[in-house]
Amino acid sequence: MNVTKGWLGDFLDLPESAAEIAKDLTMSGSKVETFSCWNDSISRVVVGHLLEVADHPNSDHLKVCKVDVGESEPVQIITGAQNIKAGDYVPAALDNSLLPNGVKIKKGKLRGLPSNGMLCSLGELNLNTGNFPTCIEDGIMILPGEYTPGTPIDEALGLNDPMIEFEITPNRPDCLSVIGLAREAAATYRRPFQKPASSFSEDENDRIERYLKVTVLEPKACPRYSARVVKNVKIGPSPLWMRNRLHAVGIRPINNIVDITNYVMIEYGQPMHAFDYRHIGGGEIIVKMAGENESFTTLDGQERSLNSSMLTIADQQRTIAVAGLMGGLNSEIEADTTTIVFESANFDGVTVRKASRALGLRTDASSRYEKGLDPVLTQDALDRACALAEQLAGGTVVAGLIDINNDLRSPRIISMRPERINTFLGTQIDPHFMKDALIRLEFTVDDSKTPWIVKVPSFRDDVEGEADLAEEIVRLYGYDQIPTTLVQMATTQGKLTPEQALQKQLSEAFLACGYNEICTYSFISPKIYDKLLLPADSPYRKSVTISNPLGEDTSVMRTTAIGSLLTALAFNYNNRNLTARLFEPATTYTFTGRDTLPAEQIEYTAGCYGKEESFYTLKGAVEQILDAAGLPLNEIEFIPCRTHPSLHPGKAAQIFYRGELLGFLGAVHPLIPAQFGLPENVFIANLYFNTLFKVEKPAKTYRPLPKFPATGRDLAFVCDRLLTVGEMEKVMREKGGAILESISLFDIYEGKQIASGKKSVAFSLTFRAADRTLSDEEIDQKIKKMIDGVVALGAALRT
Template sequence: MLFSINWAKDFINISDEAEAIAKNLTMVGFNAASVEHLGREIKGIVIGQVLEIKKHPNAQNLRVVSVDIKEKILTIITAAQNVKEKDKVVVAVEGAVLAGGKEIVKKDFMGVISEGMICSAEEIGLDDHGLPQEMREGLLILPADAPVGDDFKAYFPLEDSVIEFELTPNRADCFSILGLTREIAAFYDYKLQYPSIKLKEEGKEEINKKIQVSIKDTDLCFRYIARVIEDIKIGPSPLWMQRRLQACGVRPINNIVDVTNYVMLELGQPLHAFDYDKIKGKEIIVRRASKGETITTLDGKQRELNEEMLVIADKERPVAIAGIMGGEDSEIKENTKTVLLESAVFYGPNIRRTGRALGLRTEASLRFEKGLDPEIAMLACERACQLIEELGIGKISKGYIDVYPVIQEKVRLKLDHKKINRLLGTNISLDKMAEILKKLNFEVGGENGELYVIPPSYRRDITCIADLAEEIARIYGYDNIPSSLPSEISTVGKTKKVHRIKSRVEELLINNGFSEVYNYSIINPRKLDMIRVPEGHPHRKVISIINPLSEEMSVLRTTLLPGIIDVVKFNINQKAEEVKIYEIGKTYHTESLPLKELPEEKTRLILGMFGSNIDFYEIKKVIETLLAALRIRQVKFKRAGYYALHPGRCAEIYLNDYLLGVAGEIHPDVAENYELEGKRIYVAELDFDLLVEKSDEVIRYTPLPKFPPADRDLAFVLDENIEVADVIELIKETAGPLLENIEIFDIYRGEKIPEGKKSVAFSLLFRSYERTLRDEEINEIQDKIIKAVEEKFSGKLRES
């Protein structure tokens, strides 16, 4: 968040230097990353008026301009064509310093002495993006009332100090000039002056005759305010507004868009302006999008929406993606005559999910996704209308529409100063705590020593007494809190390996898009038939419940597979296009029935995946990633048959000689039993106890290699039934310790490869950590590998 000191002075009378403000706000929880001083190096520029323009006698493209700067009349040479007589301009006199440190001196231009320079916006440190086209290509022309002879820096706020703050997501209220200024006021004990707003409302009609607003999904939109502005005059915004926007990292566009951005930066409430005449049916509907509905956004891209995304729509189609970006069809353009102004508050998590799904993040969504205060929406709307009236951009229609279906209740907390002092290790009086909280605009009330606190509506992060303690501590001053050792003997807590591994596995899976599910350990025995468990298989030895509630829950499960398929099926039936789920749970086993001793409990991990982009290699990749994170090595995937899985898309996973689990696509018969015909569902069930046992928690480091590697590529023509994993194992055994890495980079079947054969290409990397390898010894190893593959697998080296 870029914070302008000049802008903050609209709210408080502050005289401290930017560096001191940055330091003090860092001490109360707002880390200042940098301080930049804008325009400080520029000097010697004044306001002048063009008196006369002549052609240069010796240069066709140059003009000789006489400029009055009150003290004297200067002769200045320029090539710019946009300046004319009586224009007010910015003049850099002899000795002036411009942006970038350029110093102005008198200069001879082909026989005519130029006594200074008429400046463009860029030369005085301004971005010309929001200026008219002629000023972007020429000189900066000032308003007609600019006082001739005055120092330009006294006339225009060219100098400013900008602090960049790194804000935490919980402080959504501070993503604005006002929000951070409130914190400065609390620290320095300044009085905060809010904008005074009074509108003329000179529009012709009342708003109720021009637009209707309804919120269909009140769980995603908490408040929607609308205003209509008539007789719009689209053009550049004034220079002072452009300067403030640029200081805070926002480029000017035009006066209407700039006003909405200005208010967003000032108050923290994003606004959006629609071209009113392009709203079909003169109705705004806030609703979830329909599946497959599309909108072309302001960036010119067509985006497909889903039912979880919130849109602003008219009678016919979406006109904006709520809280993120408007639609191209309702964009403000040069011919716009009437504007519909929106000030709304949306559910933050939904905005974040929508932005992530669409790959779209804006300054507005950045604020909405953190959760905004519904109470500031009206202030922001009125502030924008005030600026529009003051700048003469348009006339505000009478009245406004405010749809506010659910007013949020205020949090009320007891101010228990004894508990707060215990939390902080301090001895702060109750009165002092109340004083600090009042500085932060908290409402403090009560009597007889029993006080309650109501946080301001914009402090939605305050929910418990620990939050109050933090607020008191940071304003009281962390450096004022005494250091002390704990008064009681403490012990070091440590989790068991199984819990650490479980946390690591869950974290990795969640980071890869999986969701955890829980299923009952008691199942229906008919589920074993549905997943095709053969008679006599150990999974058929199920332990029955003596008094089951029903047949649906009558035996203890021996595999997690039925439960995970049930959950995948449920999600598919709910129109889920992609499913990634996992469960870590117990299975129960016995050697003989009836049960004579307690059953053996085994912990299993099962994965379930479904989607258009999901195949066997996708679930294999997840397993390999998981095993690598646990530092489990020497794992092999072997083609196998498993009762519940497709015979051609199934593998057993071995860790040395231990069977770690199975992975593959569910058998077509199983899919049919679950009424999932045509759905390709992939599962993997792993021995979690073995994962814990074989995982390596020790991180080992090796020095960076000093000697270069040598690489070789080998391609063998092999029989189709030969497993590549066996070939890799043979190559590793034959190559010995100099082989650092081996990878498959191509498997080819087709032209020049006989029927029933396949070409497999390997990339081999050799390295010694003690010396540089010679070609002769690598060639010798290569010949051994070729010979070994030929002898064991009848593989032929592919020449081309």
């Protein structure tokens, strides 16, 4: 929020410099980002009066000017501009002057004649025709009116008023106005606050009822609508002081009536609009919802498609404005407008925000409505606009006011205990100061008994309780006045919770396996479920729906993180990463009912693609993760899974430990990669952290290094393709007994040397006893039992 120091000074005595104001208001809670003045970057540029203008004797395009710059003698300045004549007042940059663009002007010679400075254009002074509509862009700036030669140009043009930029937090929409900031300054400096003059004369022989009728069909979306009619207005440029102030706050001046509405919006924080009365069909304004797919052209010339959720201002035939956003081209103020209708209304912030987002249209007005405005403002702002229209446009205000007020809110009352405030803040603030501070901020305080009764002003909707009152008091008391005290408590060594420790172990194990951690949004599009081939009755479709989503792509909370993972893999693939390994400790949310919170679960989701990736590379990584979690791998079972809709029916498995389902892994269903823009071979795994954490894990025990050597053997079997390695391993472990130290799968082959529908599976076996060296006979006996057990499953030993 930008405001000039002089504008603030309209409401209170403010002798402090911009730097002092910035410091003091920041300390009292109104943070100042920066402050500057147009004349900070300019020097020795003054008003010059052209006494003589003659052609240069040595040039056919240069002019030799004799200029009165307020010195004892006129100076000679040569220029190439053709739009000047004797008698004009112009900006003259003297010798050793500095322009806003950083250019330094020195005296010199042009075609043999001395030139002691430069006559300036609008652009060279960093100005434009918005401020000075009578000037031209391409040529010397001709100053309107008469001036005293030698007057500094910033003083002559009223550009010596410092601009202060405030950072306004969303809870303080009242400070999106000059009046709101002036209130803060008045409270900070303990000075009286004075509202601007808003008195005007009304034509008692002409009543507003003859001109206008207002009907509000949507009172919830429009709690208050105020309007007045002003006739006999003369459209023209605003005075320089108003144009300068609007320009300082970033608003382009247009004409006196439109500028008045913008000026009042900045001054009061209440958006306004002016309609050309000639274009209000039937003399009636109707506040209603738009028609579905209604076409409407706004003031910026854009044709927009409205829908039935958008509030509009209409007459008896058509829409003339989108409420809280922008007026229509069909009712704009024109050069020959003589009668206007000033609108000052309070619109529901949620309705305005939704319309703004849907139309892709954000304005100064909508940004204020979205944060919530005080309905009391509408009439105050309307009266101020009428007073300015009378003063600056020669208008006559028609007697009477239309004010439809559906705002039934009562003032907020808060009970306050002074001792509780001090306890809350850790201070010893005098109760008299507390009362004075609240009164300075326009609260009403009844301290006749304890607790005090405090009435909150209507423009402070952010103040809801005693803690808020404490904040108001302490910011005027001074945060720097609160004594520094050390926390009186025992300190303990920080440590991870068991859940955090396990999460850290799992993440480090994934990283050790070459996976990169990602972090994705918990909000997803429901269309993800279709891409994952989830059936209509799938429990994964029971999502928590967001009531105010940023868009459809973030409209539900995810029940599975697979979609987010595949989206991240696709992003990498589309950026020409030929291989990728990603994982995420993701929280998922399952809908449990309208009156209960969703069920949350942490899932470790991992995925990979690439030439070297396969079901077995992912399975190996998962085994390392489970080992890091403290689970004995010989008790982990991988059971074929042919029913998960998102997995390949022949390349997927569920992971069990002592009967508990820990998750699943496998190749993505063949129809899914194309949905995400991925290559064919993509593999994913999903581990349920909550289950991993709660399952019983064997205690770690010390085992001495083996004293006796190990013996290795290899076995290869030919079996049906549907026989799983897990089933074969389980039998071999049972038959191998205590001396079988480990089993490792090292090859699976399907090809020309193997019959159709069959596969060759090869294992590496390690035998060892803790108390002796094993004999070949002892190992052979175990090998024979293992072979017999696997053959019983339908396999044959491959020789």
